[in-house]
Amino acid sequence: MNVTTNTRAQRMNFWEKLYLPEIAKGLALTFKTMFRPKLTRQYPEERWEPLGSYRGRPVLVLEEDGERCVACGLCSRVCPALAIEVQAAETDRDKERYPSKFEINMLRCIYCGLCEEVCPEEAIVMSKDYDIVFHSQEEAIFGKDKLLVPIARLQERLEFLRQYK
């Protein structure tokens, strides 16, 4: 017979078996905790500032003379959730191509960052935005108006990519 006799309950000494001193210890701990600093962040007022490595909402880089994107469509091809739709058009600028339509369905996006990884122009990058809300499905499809973000606000991410990508 495989009987274990040296159980935890048998190794407890008298005071431990009495419960009350141990309960008092526990009570002392919770009482001390009451006066410790709180960990709660008061969210809408106090916001968390993510680091450069954070993968938030994907955005398009907007330079002084227009968007960086050349509408090659690689991001759209690589997107595992099929969230990106790109339509290319011609332009008079040196790049010759630009996206006439660039839409990301934020209900489909899984924030994997593959679009950013595959982009040859560093034109689509993951931003720090994490409070993404909408009231309808139509609203969830972000067009160029919402996607284009000035390059100055994306410096941290671009530096991170240059260092680790």
Add this chain to the structure above:
Amino acid sequence: MSSFVVTLIKGAIALNFALVIAAALVYLERRISAWMQYRIGPNRVGPFGLLQPLADVLKLYTKEDVVPYNANRAFHRLAPLISIAVALSILCVITPASYLLLEDGTKLFIAVAPNVNVGFLLILALTSIGVYGITLAGWSSNNKYSLMGGLRSSAQMISYELAMGLAAVAALMLSGSLDMNQIIASQANGRWNIWFQPLGFVIFLVASFAETNRAPFDLPEAEPELVGGYHTEYSGMKFGLFYLAEYANMFTASAVMTTLYLGGYDLPLVPQLLGVQEGTLPRVLLELATFFGKVSVLLFFFIWVRWTLPRFRYDQLMNLGWRVLLPLGLVNIIITGAIVFFVR
């Protein structure tokens, strides 16, 4: 004014006071539990979140009242009413202050039903009825988890009522009366029962945790195995009544413990130092403050314990009730009885 009208007025005050206390306790419970977990707790509704209970009640009132299919409608409706009615009716014998001497020489007792010579028995009897509310709620819901919760609750209450009664008997032997006023009077000037009955106090305290279904004895509503326990199938203000009854029970249990063990409204030396005569308004206010001070210490202890200790297992609960507290209660009675018999 006839004494009937006076009693009605006192009753109305006591009821409203108890409901406000219960609401405040819900807020305090959430706030204190938050502090004990490095959190802040509700602080958005009103100053310091003080209006949170009001918002909760508003929410409960606007909720749909769902009654499960095949539930026994009459009992389903009756159960929360029993719970809250019993919890509040205990208040009638609670004595938060002695009396006010009126100009014509009559005494206005502060308790709703003063000088009930079976006061304490009444409390024990009423708390026993409280279990019907919970058991009926579990049974009438047509839900096996609710039924389990109700059954657990009745088994637990019966087990711990014995220990509670035995502990109370020892304390009552010292007081020599069941009248709440007499119990407090016998403990005057700091001769509180807790000094002579430390064991009895611990037993009574543990038993009242079980009686009020509070952690670590909240098995009737053990979420992991019973979903929500006896009130799983209740929604809206019916659920709110159960919730309110739990906190009202906590308040009455604290008030009873204060009366029986902590000397009620007695505060040694201070009235003599301040020179306030018995029966005057300042004395009554002082007594009220003393009583509710002691009660709030106990209430804080209730909340404190809930957020410290894990829940007992069912067999542990029964073990503790029948094999630890009951024999200890009996030993306590015998020792107390011997001392009372030979010393006095």
